[in-house]
Amino acid sequence: MSETGDELTDRLTEVFDLVGPLYRRAQRKVEQDAPIEGLSVGVRAVLNMLREHGPMTVPQMGRDQALSRQFVQRTTNDAAARGLVEFVPNPAHKKSSLIRLTEAGRAAITAVIDRERAVLRQIGGDLTEAEITACLRVLSRLLRLVDDVDVD
Amino acid sequence: MSETGDELTDRLTEVFDLVGPLYRRAQRKVEQDAPIEGLSVGVRAVLNMLREHGPMTVPQMGRDQALSRQFVQRTTNDAAARGLVEFVPNPAHKKSSLIRLTEAGRAAITAVIDRERAVLRQIGGDLTEAEITACLRVLSRLLRLVDDVDVD
DNA sequence: AGAAAATGACACCTTGGTTGTCATGAATGA
DNA sequence: TCATTCATGACAACCAAGGTGTCATTTTCT
Numbered sequence: 285m286s287e288t289g290d291e292l293t294d295r296l297t298e299v300f301d302l303v304g305p306l307y308r309r310a311q312r313k314v315e316q317d318a319p320i321e322g323l324s325v326g327v328r329a330v331l332n333m334l335r336e337h338g339p340m341t342v343p344q345m346g347r348d349q350a351l352s353r354q355f356v357q358r359t360t361n362d363a364a365a366r367g368l369v370e371f372v373p374n375p376a377h378k379k380s381s382l383i384r385l386t387e388a389g390r391a392a393i394t395a396v397i398d399r400e401r402a403v404l405r406q407i408g409g410d411l412t413e414a415e416i417t418a419c420l421r422v423l424s425r426l427l428r429l430v431d432d433v434d435v436d
Numbered sequence: 437m438s439e440t441g442d443e444l445t446d447r448l449t450e451v452f453d454l455v456g457p458l459y460r461r462a463q464r465k466v467e468q469d470a471p472i473e474g475l476s477v478g479v480r481a482v483l484n485m486l487r488e489h490g491p492m493t494v495p496q497m498g499r500d501q502a503l504s505r506q507f508v509q510r511t512t513n514d515a516a517a518r519g520l521v522e523f524v525p526n527p528a529h530k531k532s533s534l535i536r537l538t539e540a541g542r543a544a545i546t547a548v549i550d551r552e553r554a555v556l557r558q559i560g561g562d563l564t565e566a567e568i569t570a571c572l573r574v575l576s577r578l579l580r581l582v583d584d585v586d587v588d
Numbered sequence: 589a590g591a592a593a594a595t596g597a598c599a600c601c602t603t604g605g606t607t608g609t610c611a612t613g614a615a616t617g618a
Numbered sequence: 619t620c621a622t623t624c625a626t627g628a629c630a631a632c633c634a635a636g637g638t639g640t641c642a643t644t645t646t647c648t
Contacts, residue, residue: 295568296556297549300462302575304481307459308605309502309582310452311635326635329456343595350461355636357596379644380595397449404448407581411574416447418570422563423454429559430461436637460636463604478604495626507605509627531613532626588606 299422322366323396326359331368331385331393339382341374346436353436368392451574473544474518478511483520483537483545491524491534498588505588520544 311325323331333345340348346356360383363369368389371381385393463477475483485497492500498508512535515521520541523533537545 290557292563292565292568293553293557295565295572296559296563297553299568299571299575300552300556301484302572302579303455303459303462305502306575306579306582307455309579310455312606313582324634332453341595350457351635352637353595354597354638358598358636361597377595377645400452401445401449403581404452405445407448407577411444411448411577413444413447415570415574416444416451418567419451419574420447420454422567422571423451423458425559425563427454427458427461429555430458430465464637476603493626503604504606505626506607506628510605510629513628529614529626 296422296426299426323392324359324362326355327363327366327368328393328396330356330359330363330383331389332397334369334383334385335390335393335397339372339384341377341380341382343380345383363389448574448578451578473548475544475548476511476514478507479515479518479520480545480548482508482511482515482535483541484549486521486535486537487542487545487549491536493526493529493532493534495532497535515541 329349329351330345333348334340337348342357342360343353345351345360346353349356360369364371364383367386369383370386372384374380374382481501481503482497485500486492489500494509494512495505497503497512498505501508512521516523516535519538521535522538524536526532526534
């Protein structure tokens with residue numbers, strides 16, 4: 285094993301290696317948990333964005349999550365077909381309407397999030413505020429690093 | 437937004453929300469970076485496991501990364517076809533051979549990792565050892581939490 | 589007003605990853 | 619020891635996440 289760099293870099297690599305398994309297992313966990321509401325991970329992501337940021341347009345969501353515009357579009361249309369979101373006229377843009385959560389959509393995403401939070405809470409006690417803050421900072425930095433990949 | 441829980445849980449949710457985009461963008465970054473060596477993310481993962489743990493069997497790798505046995509098998513066969521890994525007889529198990537990096541395989545994965553490390557190093561300076569340690573701890577906890585999902 | 593960019597619709601494709609089945613080789617317990 | 623059960627590998631079918639390409643319409647910019 286060549287000693288090319290500093291210790292920190294090694295540790296960062298470890299972080300990266302953790303993200304993969306975590307993402308995959310979490311995804312399975314979610315889709316194994318969510319079928320009651322029938323939300324795919326895509327729909328879940330859209331609903332969650334709307335829940336946090338309020339109404340947004342499709343391209344906005346795509347940029348926000350580094351997903352292709354078309355993918356978000358499809359997902360959004362799907363969510364709309366299920367009555368989870370609705371298109372409201374965008375004063376600033378005739379063609380590109382704002383996407384807003386319906387009551388059903390809000391109920392669905394809230395239920396999912398609450399269930400996830402319940403699970404998260406079980407382990408939260410063991411971790412300190414500072415640790416989580418640090419984690420967020422590290423992940424944000426990593427995210428910003430790979431952020432220049434532009435899609436669409 | 438219902439105030440159902442503690443602050444910590446909220447922050448953990450944030451962590452989770454960061455893992456998704458990070459995984460996706462990193463994956464794209466890797467596959468956009470790695471084509472020189474021609475490694476898919478699957479092959480990359482296999483080679484990296486072998487690089488860190490030494491020779492292992494396919495099922496071992498699957499369990500380690502929470503991937504289905506068959507997926508790892510396919511990926512491994514692919515890697516073998518490209519001469520990146522080789523099957524060495526397993527004294528403890530006639531049917532299940534150990535998978536070992538070839539010289540070419542080691543060279544390939546080393547090159548990839550080194551390039552990644554170079555990128556990582558750019559931002560490493562901004563983060564402290566303690567922060568990364570905390571991040572690793574948090575992610576590990578999360579990983580353990582969703583760990584009971586068994587595949588295959 | 590005209591050119592360039594943004595949006596939506598639609599179709600196609602790639603690929604990461606799983607599931608199922610079957611045959612064979614390994615472990616286990618009566 | 620033998621029968622049963624479990625682990626492994628091969629092969630195929632399948633699914634879903636997500637991207638790409640194209641075209642028509644709408645917006646924006648100069």
